[in-house]
Amino acid sequence: MQLARTERFDIVVVGGGSAGVAAGVAAARQGAKVALVERYGFLGGAATNALIMTYDGFLYRREQPEWAVGGIGRELLDRLAKFSSPVAPVLSPNRNWVLPFNTESAKAALDDIVLEGGVAVRLHALLIDVRRRDDRIASVVVADHLGRLEIVADAFVDASGEGDLSALAGVPMAYTEQPRYAASLCARIAGVSPEVTVDRALLAQIGAAVPENERLATLRADGGFVLRLPENGDLWWMGVDVLTDGLSSCSQSEGEQKCRATAWAFIRQMRRIPGCERATLVATGVQLGIRETRHPMARHMISEAEALAGHRVANPVARAAWQLERHDTPGRPTMACIGGEGFYDIPAESIRAVAVDNLWLAGRTVGADRAAFSSLRVMGTGFATGQAAGAAAAMALQGRPDYAALKAALLDQGAIL
Numbered sequence: 001m002q003l004a005r006t007e008r009f010d011i012v013v014v015g016g017g018s019a020g021v022a023a024g025v026a027a028a029r030q031g032a033k034v035a036l037v038e039r040y041g042f043l044g045g046a047a048t049n050a051l052i053m054t055y056d057g058f059l060y061r062r063e064q065p066e067w068a069v070g071g072i073g074r075e076l077l078d079r080l081a082k083f084s085s086p087v088a089p090v091l092s093p094n095r096n097w098v099l100p101f102n103t104e105s106a107k108a109a110l111d112d113i114v115l116e117g118g119v120a121v122r123l124h125a126l127l128i129d130v131r132r133r134d135d136r137i138a139s140v141v142v143a144d145h146l147g148r149l150e151i152v153a154d155a156f157v158d159a160s161g162e163g164d165l166s167a168l169a170g171v172p173m174a175y176t177e178q179p180r181y182a183a184s185l186c187a188r189i190a191g192v193s194p195e196v197t198v199d200r201a202l203l204a205q206i207g208a209a210v211p212e213n214e215r216l217a218t219l220r221a222d223g224g225f226v227l228r229l230p231e232n233g234d235l236w237w238m239g240v241d242v243l244t245d246g247l248s249s250c251s252q253s254e255g256e257q258k259c260r261a262t263a264w265a266f267i268r269q270m271r272r273i274p275g276c277e278r279a280t281l282v283a284t285g286v287q288l289g290i291r292e293t294r295h296p297m298a299r300h301m302i303s304e305a306e307a308l309a310g311h312r313v314a315n316p317v318a319r320a321a322w323q324l325e326r327h328d329t330p331g332r333p334t335m336a337c338i339g340g341e342g343f344y345d346i347p348a349e350s351i352r353a354v355a356v357d358n359l360w361l362a363g364r365t366v367g368a369d370r371a372a373f374s375s376l377r378v379m380g381t382g383f384a385t386g387q388a389a390g391a392a393a394a395m396a397l398q399g400r401p402d403y404a405a406l407k408a409a410l411l412d413q414g415a416i417l
Ligand SMILES: Cc1cc2nc3c(=O)[nH]c(=O)nc-3n(C[C@H](O)[C@H](O)[C@H](O)COP(=O)(O)OP(=O)(O)OC[C@H]3O[C@@H](n4cnc5c(N)ncnc54)[C@H](O)[C@@H]3O)c2cc1C
Pocket: 014, 015, 016, 017, 018, 019, 020, 037, 038, 039, 040, 043, 044, 045, 046, 047, 049, 050, 052, 053, 054, 055, 056, 057, 125, 126, 127, 128, 159, 160, 161, 162, 164, 183, 184, 185, 186, 238, 288, 289, 290, 291, 362, 363, 364, 365, 377, 378, 379, 380, 382
């Protein structure tokens, strides 16, 4: 076992989801030498590890689809067309514009964008430790099959979703009360005849027929979210919810097993419907879809009131346009519209951690209360905050952060502000 390996970069981004990829590419475009650390063997975060097949937050909730997010996120959407049909907006039952995509195409397109951007990707690398010097992170330690690898850098971005980097660095956490928003199992169902109209009403009817003793997790009373995938006619279904802390192996194991068992109980009932006799689960994610775990403290925590009012600031780094989508009770999500112009600004202080001077926050770790978080956590917004965090980290290496200059650089990189 090889124990002592060290690498040196300007910036380390932890987490290769939407936010982490955008952070890595944005920082590299500012001239930084960047490492992107990801525990799985592919990029994409929840999109690819939890089989979440629609990008939300890219478009305002308006009559016609209009873009709220540009920059690296939009470039990624364009790249997806190289591998599968072009991404096109679809109106969801809640009247939100969503962008369905193929998860395998996303893995390939994300590889492309980071390789072309000159980002050094370290897949199968789990962050396990942080070394601090005074009020700064000096290095991170990741584990792979060879043992421990220390990566030294000048600035760091926490795009881990669960806030692992912030937690290990000693950033205080907000809103620590349990339970968290419900987690969900996303699944691909094949074998349903194209003649069958699969809508929420049908799914709710099937769910209601599942015997009580086979419902180990919660089946959504409204049937959940379903989409017929244009490329192969399979169904993408999100209809099983469970409470888990989303962090401990013990709680997550229980959640995974309960959701899988409940999904199969649902499939058994589905097969009783004419045209669905051959229905089967062909894929679930590598892991459950975890919505909420830690909230690292940022220098500004966006509030529910700010989000609902469509609050604007002088030097924003991103726009959040997705409704406040809370999952307080498993099986019963609630939605609330954003006022003003239908989006609120994310200020630069919300992507800066407290207590650690060279740590930036992106995606799900951005500073917000639980209600505002329920909106800005979606992947479209994650690309935007990631791009901002990466650019900010790189620019901070050249001096103290100047938010007006950051805004100008982001606009230059195609961001919508
Ligand atoms: C069930 C469910 C359904 C959803 N539906 C939608 C939807 O339809 N559309 C939408 O846009 N959003 C949706 N969301 C929200 C969205 O998927 C997430 O909020 C979004 O993916 C957050 O992006 P991120 O980059 O911050 O984090 P993530 O996508 O979670 O990425 C974090 C990455 O960090 C890696 N990582 C974590 N810890 C470590 C570590 N210690 N070491 C190394 N790597 C680490 C992870 O493997 C992961 O790749 C949904 C979420 C859930 C849970």
